[in-house]
Amino acid sequence: MSILRVTKAALLASVFSISFGYAATAADLILSPEPIAEQYVDLVLPAVSGINGKLEIDFGGITDPDSATFRAAGSLSVPIGERFGVQGDVSIGSIDGNWAFGGAVHAFTRDPSSYLLGVTAGVVVADGARLAAVGPEAELYLDRISLEGWAGWAAIDYDDVLTPNENGFFAIGDVAWYPTDDWRISLGGASILGRESLKLATEYQFSGLGFPLSGVGEVRAYDTGAYSFRVGIKGYLGDPGKSLIDRHRQDDPPNRALDLFSAAGDLLTATPxxxxxxxxxxxxxxxxxxxxxxxxxxxx
Known part of the structure; x- marks a missing residue:
């Protein structure tokens, strides 16, 4: 068994055993008296702080074969009362000129001091292929560490009758650490219909610009031996003075249309x-x- 498979399995097992097992009771956690937690001790914040969103764009490359990559995406989150929220995602991506378009819808409840729990469905459409996924999504917040996961059932359908359709289990998970309120480092694993990958990603929100803007980067290793790298920027729509960790826990969940596109590996380009x-x-x-x-x- 390869190091990639062992590491991915351990990472996903950790994320989902903790996130999904304890998300429903996470509101009872006693938080340590760190500055980022002080605002939560005596006040239960709404699931979504207000209408907000994000726009992101990145460029990079992938090996085997060597190709240029491009991704752009947007998300919009809307509160539904105090305890619930919905989010819509859209994305567009290209690998060496082959384009794919995606979308996702989240419905969730959240206590920003401890957890998110919901259901998410997403789809990516490429030339001759359609990948869809649906299942529960959960996040658990432990001081400066976040455990984030999405898992369930996925299926891909091909136009070419000689390329067999597939369906089965998928899982995407991340363990994120915030060294500061505006800097995130994450290690993630994904398994979609047997295609597996590991990623190392980072995001840093710049201060003093007058508007919320972050720099992002990601390196991903696939079980086929291919590697990809991306760098880009992400702009947020909402409170301009909010820290990065608060945006991730009080505003919009990750763009899952992008996650599907990035983790699909060679699924979207399979040939007979x-x-x-x-x-x-x-x-x-x-x-x-x-x-x-x-x-x-x-x-x-």
């Missing part, structure tokens, strides 16, 4: 075999059920 299998005399290669092909006797 170069040659049709040789079935032997008296047999032909036919679709025995939707998306599944096999050698079957020739009917006369």
């Amino acid at each position: 075999p170069d040659e049709e299998p040789q079935c032997g005399p008296g047999f032909e290669y036919v679709e025995v059920r939707e998306g599944v092909w096999d050698c079957e006797p020739i009917l006369t």
